[in-house]
Amino acid sequence: MAPLRAARLCAWLAVAAVVVAAAEPSIRTPPRQRVGILELVVDRSGSTRAGDLAPTRLDAIRQATLALLDRVPERVRVGLVAFSDAPVTLARPTTDRDAVRAGLASLSAYGGTAVGDALRRALDDIQAASGAGSRSASPAAPAAVLLLSDGANASGSDPAEVARLAAARRVPVFAVAVGTPGGVLTQPTFGGVLRQAVPPDPALLRGIAGLTGGRAVEARSAAALHAALQDLGGAAGVASESQEVTLLFAAAALLLLAAGSALSPRRRAAAAARRLAPVALLLAAGGAAVAWAQLPPPGPPPPGAALAATAPPTPPPPRPPFVTVAYDSGRDGATIRRAVALLRRHREAADQRQAEVERRRLKRIVGLRVSACDACTAGPLASNDATVWISGIGGPVCDVRLSMPVIRRQARSWRVPVAELVAMAALHEQELCLHGHGSTSATVDAEQRFARKLRNGRLFDRFYVQIDAHRRDRATVERAVAIVRGHGELAAQRRDGLRRRELNLVDPLRVELCRGCLPDRQGEAGTTTEAAGTVGCDIRVDLAVVERAARGWGLPVVQVVAVLLVHEQEHCIRDPDDRETPAIDAERRLARKLGNARLLEYVTASYRDLDASGHWKSRLLEPSARGVAGA
Secondary structure (H helix, E strand, O other), X not given: OHHXXXXXXXXXXXXXXXXXXXXXXXXXXXXXXXXXXXXXXXXXXXXXXXXXXXXXXXXXXXXXXXXXXXXXXXXXXXXXXXXXXXEEEEEEEEOOHHHHHHHXXXXXXXXXXXXXXXXXXXXXXXXXXXXXXXXXXXXXXXXXXXXXXXOOOOOOOOHHHHHHHHHHOOOOEEEEXXXXXXXXXXXXXXXXXXXXXXXXXHHXXXXXXXXXXXXXXXXXXXXXXXXXXXXXXXXXXXXXXXEEOHHHHHHHHHHHHHHHHHHOOHHHHXXXXXXXXXXXXXXXXXXXXXXXXXXXXXXXXXXXXXXXXXXXXXXXXXXXXXXXXXXXXXXXXHHHHHHHHHHHHOOOOXXXXXXXHHHOOOOOOOXXXXXXXXXXXXXXXXXXXXXXXXXXXXXXXXXXXXXXXXXXXXXXXXXOXXXXXXXXXXXXXXXXXHHOOOOOHHHHHHHHHHHHHHOOXXXXXXXXXXXEOOHHHHHHHHHHHHHHHHOOOXXXXXXXXXXXXXXXXEEEEEEEEEOOOOOOOOEEEEEEEOOOOEEEEEEEEEHHHHHHHHHHHOOOHHHHHHHHHHHHHHHHXXXXXXXXXXHHHHHHHHHHHHOOHHHHHHHHHHOOOEOOOOOEOOXXXXXXXXXXXXX
């Protein structure tokens, strides 16, 4: 009886193996890792805003690339080149996946398509990262390029010529043509909506891949794009591959059936055959079902179906972060991240102020992109350009570009932390996005608030007071500015009142200290026209004359400099009014805030020779070395 029971057990195990085989089981093999450098080359031209791949082509590229990035072995260095009319390296080949993810999150769609230039930039980055010389025929480390594009080459180098260069360097190019032949880009115009056909160019990508020994595929859906990257990642040796084991289970079923037949006693062969007949029929039916499942469906396959069928189940990708950071060096990246952390800690990022934005009907910023560069800004520290957000949810992205060499020099000069100065510059540009480039008052308010939160008055002074002085005199004028600012007397702190009274808005206040530069006069002021309806107040102070006046009255030099600054500042605010009365009132107000009766007496005595209109009775009686505050 024991052999018969064993035969029956083998038969039922064979049935189980057929059932499992019918489910088409597969296993995922580890990456072969044939390459040490994987260079991602991503198209971000204007046509990637097309919505034939939901939500847009560029979003689908980003999501699929992020999914692939999670499967690349840690030892493989990954680089990122984005291109439209011109290529830009967002991440040089590195094992830091966060740097690549940040570069992908920062992508926005605009411009044309320069495939050849992008491939050349990728080859140069690979060459530099692999340690090979510029004349070397191939990189020192095995490398591959993964190119994702949705359009025909429109400018720049000939892609075929660059592909031959890649072949000479033994760098295969794997390419994906993203989009459908019927893809359309819609753009609002004054007359309605402009519809522009933007089909991909798979023939171009096949030619590039063929010249380099790589492969090219088409992706006409988001699922097909995920599968295409998984497939090409496996071909390049940097992504895990899925391998079916259906035939193994079918073979196991046959072996078990044969074993069951062998174990059956011969004398009871007929009885065993009758008992096993239903099992054999079941095995035959299961085998037929497995074979039928392997047959392709009748008719031509739908576009992208072969790729979509093997697409790994991926959860919906997370929405890109509100703040994205791009940088060229690790030092810049760390600085910007600290600056963004300061903004978030003090709740100054635009997404933390949505209630205020809605209440005041400001622009609803959907992203803040902060990038560091060496020489990319029109302004001294930073500049921005509001662009349409790539995810299609509407609203602008505040694209802040920081000139890091300038910021580092200014931070050293003003003795403020670089991260705080970066945060202030980013906040400044963000406010211009929120309120519009013509509104400077709101920008000043936000910066004052942020400087107070940081408890760093010097940081606020950096934006609204510029000082030119010898090192030995600089501390004096800085303390004087701190007195003026501490009592709310800087013009930048009085903007709302000045605007309401239709007076000049001062931005910035420039103070130059010298000795012996103004004979018989402590100070003078002049205005220069600035942007956005403001003037620059240029104050020159002869510190030697101020020191003599302060000694004569027994006053601290720094307080005399402070009242002189508000006096000259008031002349700029009220320019071209040349009366002294408003400037004297400003001096007296500050003296009273300081609680210094002797200083108030000094100010009053200095202007005894004014007429009823507030002008000097004689030009000969203007302030001189007698200790009179300057006009």
